[in-house]
Amino acid sequence: MDTIQGFFTDDHRECDHRLADVETVVAAGDWPASAEAYGQFHHDIERHFQREEDLLFPAIEEVSGSSQGPTEVMRREHDQMRALLEGLEQALQRQERDEALGVIETLMTMIQLHNVKEEQILYPMADRFLQPRREPLMERVRSLEP
Amino acid sequence: MMHLARLSLDRTPPLWVPLQFMATAPLFAVAFAALLAVEGPDALLSRWTPAMLAATHLLVLGYITMVMFGAMQQLLPVVAGSPVPRERLTSRLIHLGLALGTPLLAAGLAWSIPPALATGGLCVLGAMGLFIVTTSISLWRSPARGPTHTALWLAVAALAVTVTLGAWLALGHLPGLPLPRSMTQLHLAWGLAGWIALLIAGVAYQVVPMFQMTPEYPARFARFHAPGVFILLALVTAGGFLPGVPGIALQTLAAAGLVAALAGFAFITLRLQARRRRRNADVTVAFWRTGLLALPLALSLWGLSALPFTPGIQGPAALIPAWLFLAGFTLSIINGMLYKIVPFLVWLHLNHRLMQSGRWDAPVPNMHQVIPIRHTRLQWWFHLTALAAGTAALLWPPLLYPALLAFALSNTLLSANLWQGIGVFRRDGIRQD
């Protein structure tokens, strides 16, 4: 049985690796491969965002009785990352290598700091508070596709 | 349930809180170079020359501890989820105490000026005390657990020991008071292997896998490294108080253990970095590698010179391990980290401003636009040159002046790069208001 912590942490690592793959091909100036790698990364990270925004966060908000707490901050950070993704996509279309690498660096840092907060603080708490209803929730999380 | 709703994950302190420390620090390297240039090659004749003691503290307090304090002000609220109490006020006071106290303390040591030594010492001690108390409160309250959390606790405890011994030694430099020289060795062991090396290790467990995308540190290593180093330091200390052969034996064994533990940290981290997923050549990784190679080099030279059957190194060359530890290991890693922290914080705060003013579409410069990667790389070359020249000057003192010039230039360039980043915030932040 998956814990929230275990599943979402693994999901983070996979998205991280996808982004590292984008960086490698962009650095090599391989534009067709970049477009493909970016497509894969974008799909995975958007799925991760939706797993949280549509399923996990509402469940947390329900037990905590508030949508103003940590989940709101996490949603806001997702939006910041989406803005960076858009910048990256444009840089890739224009084949601007340096700009793309600069955006990737920024996005990578933003993602990592966001992940730390979720993995060290939010997920462990979610596992504690959502224990009784975790199985059906995770069932839906696993099958979500954007 | 209340607990969950109240939990705040958005506690980034104002930009100037960490940056005041980071922007001041490299200037102390310039002060270090200036002091040694004024005093000339005679200052290198032994570790006990007043100029050398003063220069050492310009680096360890004014530069290294300064950056570490700034990093903690940022790290604790963001990564440990627990802000420093009254962060604006405490960070101002800590920064002020350290920035004013360090040069006074150094002047007092270098030229035997008791009033400067006493005033500087008090300012520095006040800053240290305030840091230790507020950081302990923050760590105590933090919900985070794990190797990093433990290492940060132990680093702060080691700092407390270092500072207590330092205060005692400083009293000995005032007229009429005895100088407890037997404590110097313990003071520097707690400062270098405790405060500096444990803090770097604690931060490394977190940031190396995260930003360089390496495998995690082996769990058992991460769990036992910092407590092990701390216990070994305690044993070295105990050995210093035991009389006769048992004391010396204990101290020797524990010191050997320390060397092994610190070298182990360097090798494990280098191995992880060799397996990193991000293959893109990154200047920060280059800085880390430089530091992690300099550490075992410093340790083995020091170990060799301490062996009973070697002649021992005389004169300036005896300072090479200390130079490699401070400038080679510590400054390289700090320098590299500054190039991650400062551009990211500038980006983050610009982004916040935009969001507050509801302007989602305005372009925010990315991290490489905040500090151009070309300038970062150039400064890395200066840093390497300064490191090599510094080592060469300890072998052949006529090189002292060019080496000091290289070191001052490298850090002036670092300062300029950081200020350029801060300038981007000023310019774009104001334009977008």
Ligand code: HEM
């Ligand atoms: C926070 C980190 C600190 C570190 C890493 C550190 C490091 C060192 C080192 C490496 C030495 C030995 C120099 C040598 O052998 O040539 C030393 C000596 C000394 N330290 Fe510190 N120090 C720290 C803080 C302080 C503070 C806060 C004070 C005083 C307020 C202080 C006062 C002294 C004095 C007076 C000596 C000279 C002792 C003697 O003459 O034998 N130190 N320190």
